[in-house]
Amino acid sequence: MIEVKNLVRTFKSGDRTIKPVNDVSFELEQGTLASIVGKSGSGKSTLLSLLGALDKPTSGDVLVDGVSLAGMPDGQLTRYRRRDIGFVFQQFNLIPNLSAVDNVMLPMEFAGIRKAARAERARQLLEQVQLGPEKHVRRINRLSGGEQQRVAIARALANEPKLILADEPTGNLDEQTGEHIIELLSALSRDYNTTILVVTHDRALANKTDRRFRLQQGRLTEETARNRAAASLPG
Amino acid sequence: MSVLARSVGNAFRNRVRTAAVVAVLAVAIGLALSMLVANQAVTGKVAELNASVGTVLTVNPAGGQGFEGGGEPLTAAQAATAAKVPNVSSVVGTKALRLRNAAAAAAEAAASQTGQAGPGGQGGPGLPGGQSATSVTTSLRAAIDAGTLGNRNQSSGTTGGTGSTSQSAPAFSLPVTATGIGAEVDSSGKALQLTQGTGLGNYTASSAGALLGITLAEKNNLKVGSTFTIGDKTFTVKGLFDAGTAFGNNALYLTLPTAQSLAALPGELSSMIVTVNSMENVDAAKTALQTALGTDKADVSQGQRNLQTAVSSLDSVKNISFIAFAAALATAGLIILLIMVMLVRERRREIGVLKAIGAPNRTIGLQFVLEALVLVALGSAVGAAVASFASGGIASALISSNSTTAAATGRRGGPGGFPGGFPGGFPEGNPLGGANQLLTSVTASASPGVIAAGIAAVFGVAIIGALVPALLTARIRPIEVLRGE
Numbered sequence: 001m002i003e004v005k006n007l008v009r010t011f012k013s014g015d016r017t018i019k020p021v022n023d024v025s026f027e028l029e030q031g032t033l034a035s036i037v038g039k040s041g042s043g044k045s046t047l048l049s050l051l052g053a054l055d056k057p058t059s060g061d062v063l064v065d066g067v068s069l070a071g072m073p074d075g076q077l078t079r080y081r082r083r084d085i086g087f088v089f090q091q092f093n094l095i096p097n098l099s100a101v102d103n104v105m106l107p108m109e110f111a112g113i114r115k116a117a118r119a120e121r122a123r124q125l126l127e128q129v130q131l132g133p134e135k136h137v138r139r140i141n142r143l144s145g146g147e148q149q150r151v152a153i154a155r156a157l158a159n160e161p162k163l164i165l166a167d168e169p170t171g172n173l174d175e176q177t178g179e180h181i182i183e184l185l186s187a188l189s190r191d192y193n194t195t196i197l198v199v200t201h202d203r204a205l206a207n208k209t210d211r212r213f214r215l216q217q218g219r220l221t222e223e224t225a226r227n228r229a230a231a232s233l234p235g
Numbered sequence: 236m237s238v239l240a241r242s243v244g245n246a247f248r249n250r251v252r253t254a255a256v257v258a259v260l261a262v263a264i265g266l267a268l269s270m271l272v273a274n275q276a277v278t279g280k281v282a283e284l285n286a287s288v289g290t291v292l293t294v295n296p297a298g299g300q301g302f303e304g305g306g307e308p309l310t311a312a313q314a315a316t317a318a319k320v321p322n323v324s325s326v327v328g329t330k331a332l333r334l335r336n337a338a339a340a341a342a343e344a345a346a347s348q349t350g351q352a353g354p355g356g357q358g359g360p361g362l363p364g365g366q367s368a369t370s371v372t373t374s375l376r377a378a379i380d381a382g383t384l385g386n387r388n389q390s391s392g393t394t395g396g397t398g399s400t401s402q403s404a405p406a407f408s409l410p411v412t413a414t415g416i417g418a419e420v421d422s423s424g425k426a427l428q429l430t431q432g433t434g435l436g437n438y439t440a441s442s443a444g445a446l447l448g449i450t451l452a453e454k455n456n457l458k459v460g461s462t463f464t465i466g467d468k469t470f471t472v473k474g475l476f477d478a479g480t481a482f483g484n485n486a487l488y489l490t491l492p493t494a495q496s497l498a499a500l501p502g503e504l505s506s507m508i509v510t511v512n513s514m515e516n517v518d519a520a521k522t523a524l525q526t527a528l529g530t531d532k533a534d535v536s537q538g539q540r541n542l543q544t545a546v547s548s549l550d551s552v553k554n555i556s557f558i559a560f561a562a563a564l565a566t567a568g569l570i571i572l573l574i575m576v577m578l579v580r581e582r583r584r585e586i587g588v589l590k591a592i593g594a595p596n597r598t599i600g601l602q603f604v605l606e607a608l609v610l611v612a613l614g615s616a617v618g619a620a621v622a623s624f625a626s627g628g629i630a631s632a633l634i635s636s637n638s639t640t641a642a643a644t645g646r647r648g649g650p651g652g653f654p655g656g657f658p659g660g661f662p663e664g665n666p667l668g669g670a671n672q673l674l675t676s677v678t679a680s681a682s683p684g685v686i687a688a689g690i691a692a693v694f695g696v697a698i699i700g701a702l703v704p705a706l707l708t709a710r711i712r713p714i715e716v717l718r719g720e
């Protein structure tokens with residue numbers, strides 16, 4: 001279970017302070033598939049980076065199964081990122097001079113998994129995200145945006161994380177592949193009890209999630225059955 | 236894909252830049268290795284020169300060094316006096332004999348009607364002034380034929396008219412130098428290099444054994460165990476030595492008492508080889524020795540006077556080459572440092588990615604250190620090739636510029652500075668000779684061992700150079716992953 005308590009992240013730009021995450025609190029049960037929508041610049045990526053321990057909050061705390069990230073030393077934060085988190089970045093952030101398989105194997109290497117086992121699993125994952133076998137050994141910078149997106153998703157799944165944080169995972173995919181990725185994510189949350197938090201602009205994807213959040217100027221609100229009607233009104 | 240494989244891959248990510256970096260590194264590493272090779276060669280040479288003759292003084296009878304003939308011969312009592320001088324660690328007496336081949340001597344006598352070669356004996360093996368060497372006949376034949384100098388020297392005492400020279404010249408043969416020695420050293424105080432057989436055991440007792448120069452033995456078809464005669468006595472070859480020079484090998488050694496009795500001059504010495512306990516005490520010991528023996532009785536000379544100048548100039552080459560080695564090494568380290576700092580900055584975002592997906596700091600640091608080592612390995616390979624071609628040239632450039640000054644100061648040592656009494660002389664007596672020898676040993680010592688030591692030093696410096704940027708990666712935070720390029 002993940003608990004977010006009064007999370008705040010402020011940035012100073014010049015003499016102005018911006019608060020992309022402003023007093024955000026929520027809880028997610030293990031195995032929940034949740035989505036966050038919001039305008040560009042509303043703070044979605046910033047919030048995910050705090051949950052994934054890429055960044056430290058200005059104030060507030062994140063508790064993972066009751067353990068606070070706030071007081072954790074850097075070494076343990078690294079371990080948390082490696083074992084418990086799968087991150088799908090908005091800009092993929094794959095290592096450009098490595099092959100697709102090598103990229104997917106990286107988190108497993110850091111986790112100390114044997115080479116043969118990680119190669120095997122990497123190929124399985126790439127097949128799951130429907131990347132053709134002939135592209136497994138191709139260097140990342142020779143793959144299309146959509147293909148890179150799928151490699152990024154496969155990499156996030158590599159260490160069977162408890163929590164997957166996906167920043168626009170279907171943004172570069174055609175409808176059909178996007179559809180498939182959504183199926184994959186909901187299957188993970190259902191079958192492996194993985195908690196998944198997806199940032200998306202894709203209404204269809206958002207509608208398939210168990211819980212839907214909206215981020216507006218750093219403030220998070222949940223769309224309940226009652227306010228959903230209002231939110232889906234045009235405008 | 237392992238850390239190492241990733242590092243190798245990263246090293247070749249930008250081939251043009253990798254080539255440029257390797258080229259610059261190769262120049263620095265090549266220079267460092269060349270300097271190390273030069274330094275090792277010179278260090279070895281200096282040690283060798285110091286060890287061989289650096290602390291040896293030679294005592295000759297007063298006036299014995301010139302052409303004029305001398306005063307009184309040296310005695311065993313004087314050797315005892317010399318041994319009591321402070322800082323003197325050993326005194327070895329020698330007694331030199333000129334051996335003439337019996338048949339050749341008879342032929343010469345018949346041709347020129349003079350029984351003996353005259354006092355002009357300082358040619359060839361270079362006995363001091365001739366006066367302290369006694370001529371004895373032998374069954375041995377000299378291993379070398381007299382050259383122009385030899386003929387001139389041999390004939391100077393016998394012929395007045397030029398007409399007879401051309402007629403009698405072919406009859407002359409060089410004498411063989413027999414030296415009685417009080418220890419197993421050659422006349423310059425260096426330990427004898429025996430190539431076969433054994434030594435003579437106790438050098439202060441009479442013995443029918445002899446040590447022969449390899450060429451002399453070869454000329455006379457003698458092996459260890461063969462016999463020959465000197466005067467009316469029969470000697471057995473106990474061992475063969477290699478003095479390294481043609482004239483030096485046309486010689487034989489006997490025990491001191493044997494030589495003295497052959498000359499019928501017991502207790503008399505041709506020269507004394509005095510070894511001083513350390514290089515620093517040589518000058519003081521020389522003065523003390525001269526005082527103790529008396530200037531009218533003995534001349535104390537320091538055979539390596541000239542050599543010392545050469546050694547000190549070689550010392551400066553040694554220092555220069557070491558500084559250059561250290562500087563080139565530091566340059567290689569600096570190149571690595573700057574390149575790696577640049578690469579770390581350039582790959583900031585990628586380092587952020589690795590951290591975001593859970594790479595520990597040490598894995599990332601190691602990856603960068605290994606990448607630096609890959610570059611250094613390439614640079615070393617090219618640099619070693621550069622060094623193997625350049626080190627000879629660099630070393631000789633360094634040494635020739637120095638040996639010119641060494642030669643100039645060496646010659647200022649003045650006439651008579653060379654004690655003539657050394658069969659075979661000092662090959663190093665001439666500083667230019669020393670430098671030339673050094674050059675040969677420079678090429679000889681560009682050994683894999685030295686190169687390997689140099690490359691190890693390069694790697695050591697590279698690791699230090701790469702450690703700084705590697706530690707910088709620890710400070711990059713995973714959030715860099717979200718920053719734009």
Ligand SMILES: Nc1ncnc2c1ncn2[C@@H]1O[C@H](COP(=O)(O)OP(=O)(O)OP(=O)(O)O)[C@@H](O)[C@H]1O
Nearest residue numbers: 011012013018020039040041042043044045046047
């Ligand atoms: N390191 C930073 N320094 C200053 N401002 C920042 C920093 N990171 C983010 N911001 C600002 O915080 C705000 C939220 O950024 P964030 O990337 O979270 O938006 P987003 O909701 O993910 O937008 P998008 O949908 O376009 O990805 C933006 O105004 C951004 O400019």
Ligand SMILES: [Mg+2]
Nearest residue numbers: 044045090167
């Ligand atoms: Mg974003």
